Amino acid sequence: MKPNPRQPPADAELDRLLASQVKRTSPEFEQRWRERRNEFVNRKPASFRWRPWLLWPGLATAVVAVALTIVARREATTFNSTPPPTAFEALLSWDATLAAALPLLPAENREALLHLPAPANL
Amino acid sequence: MNHAVLAFTFPGFRWLLDPPAPDSTPASPLEVDDEDSTLLRRAAAGDQTAWQDLFTRWKKPLLSFFYRSLGSMPDAEDLTLEVFVRLHRAAPRYERRSRFTTFLFHIARNLLLNELRRRRRKPAQTVPPDAFDYFESTAAAEPMRLHELEEEFQRALGELPEAQRTLLLLVQQQALDYPAAADTLGITENALRVQLHRARQRLKELMSRP
Numbered sequence: 157m158k159p160n161p162r163q164p165p166a167d168a169e170l171d172r173l174l175a176s177q178v179k180r181t182s183p184e185f186e187q188r189w190r191e192r193r194n195e196f197v198n199r200k201p202a203s204f205r206w207r208p209w210l211l212w213p214g215l216a217t218a219v220v221a222v223a224l225t226i227v228a229r230r231e232a233t234t235f236n237s238t239p240p241p242t243a244f245e246a247l248l249s250w251d252a253t254l255a256a257a258l259p260l261l262p263a264e265n266r267e268a269l270l271h272l273p274a275p276a277n278l
Numbered sequence: 279m280n281h282a283v284l285a286f287t288f289p290g291f292r293w294l295l296d297p298p299a300p301d302s303t304p305a306s307p308l309e310v311d312d313e314d315s316t317l318l319r320r321a322a323a324g325d326q327t328a329w330q331d332l333f334t335r336w337k338k339p340l341l342s343f344f345y346r347s348l349g350s351m352p353d354a355e356d357l358t359l360e361v362f363v364r365l366h367r368a369a370p371r372y373e374r375r376s377r378f379t380t381f382l383f384h385i386a387r388n389l390l391l392n393e394l395r396r397r398r399r400k401p402a403q404t405v406p407p408d409a410f411d412y413f414e415s416t417a418a419a420e421p422m423r424l425h426e427l428e429e430e431f432q433r434a435l436g437e438l439p440e441a442q443r444t445l446l447l448l449v450q451q452q453a454l455d456y457p458a459a460a461d462t463l464g465i466t467e468n469a470l471r472v473q474l475h476r477a478r479q480r481l482k483e484l485m486s487r488p
Binding site: 163164165169170171172173174175176177178179180181182185188189192193196197 | 321324325326329330333337338339341342345355358359362363366405408409410411412413427428430431446447450451453478481482483485486
């Protein structure tokens with residue numbers, strides 16, 4: 157008796173069909189694979205390049221480092237500030253200016269100055 | 279500024295000072311050193327034999343998976359070769375955190391989904407039942423019945439939603455266990471059990487429909 161093809165397949169039949177795999181491959185397919193395989197071997201895939209990944213963090217670190225250096229130098233300048241040394245030319249200039257007041261320095265003039273009455277607001 | 283301050287401020291600098299030792303973390307249960315992973319590592323280093331071994335091991339499972347999904351052997355061949363192209367590209371980045379089969383069928387399914395999106399209606403290019411390994415085990419059965427079964431089966435598979443079809447194929451054709459199949463499809467194991475039952479029922483209904 158011919159089985160009815162529209163009857164639901166038995167579980168065992170369904171399992172066999174679902175588990176089935178092809179038995180063979182075509183020569184053309186195998187040839188295409190060999191060509192691909194040769195390409196794979198001759199052309200290695202690009203490996204993971206870590207340098208681009210370090211570029212931006214490295215750049216940011218460099219910028220921050222430069223900024224920190226500038227701030228640190230400015231702070232150091234503020235704390236250690238001393239009056240600038242007087243130039244030698246300036247000293248000569250003052251000497252020339254004060255030379256005119258030399259007559260005030262004799263002893264009798266000094267005595268007179270010491271006995272002047274003090275201003276009221278002192 | 280000393281290294282400790284830099285390391286605290288910039289984690290990248292800490293990494294430069296003290297890079298993590300390879301394999302310093304304890305191996306997780308998923309970290310499997312199976313033969314395929316080893317083959318892929320060797321293949322990535324340019325070992326031709328490793329590529330050939332991988333191909334020999336996976337060509338028939340992949341061809342079968344794509345053929346049953348698309349109903350066309352030329353397309354199945356194209357996609358199978360494309361899987362290996364993707365493997366070649368991904369090989370240097372492959373981490374053995376998941377199983378090789380999960381990794382492989384992730385690639386295969388993505389390619390399949392792209393192909394299904396790309397193609398509209400395409401005439402099926404089916405192959406006779408004697409191209410499959412089940413033919414020998416059922417050789418005693420009437421050849422006519424086998425041809426009809428094969429035809430009905432392939433037609434019904436084509437009418438199943440992609441997710442159900444892929445699920446059935448991963449579990450029954452590729453013999454992936456439930457965690458691996460669920461991982462590949464991005465669903466939970468419980469959902470997989472329910473979907474598997476429904477998919478089987480639906481396939482039976484489709485096969486018995488005139």
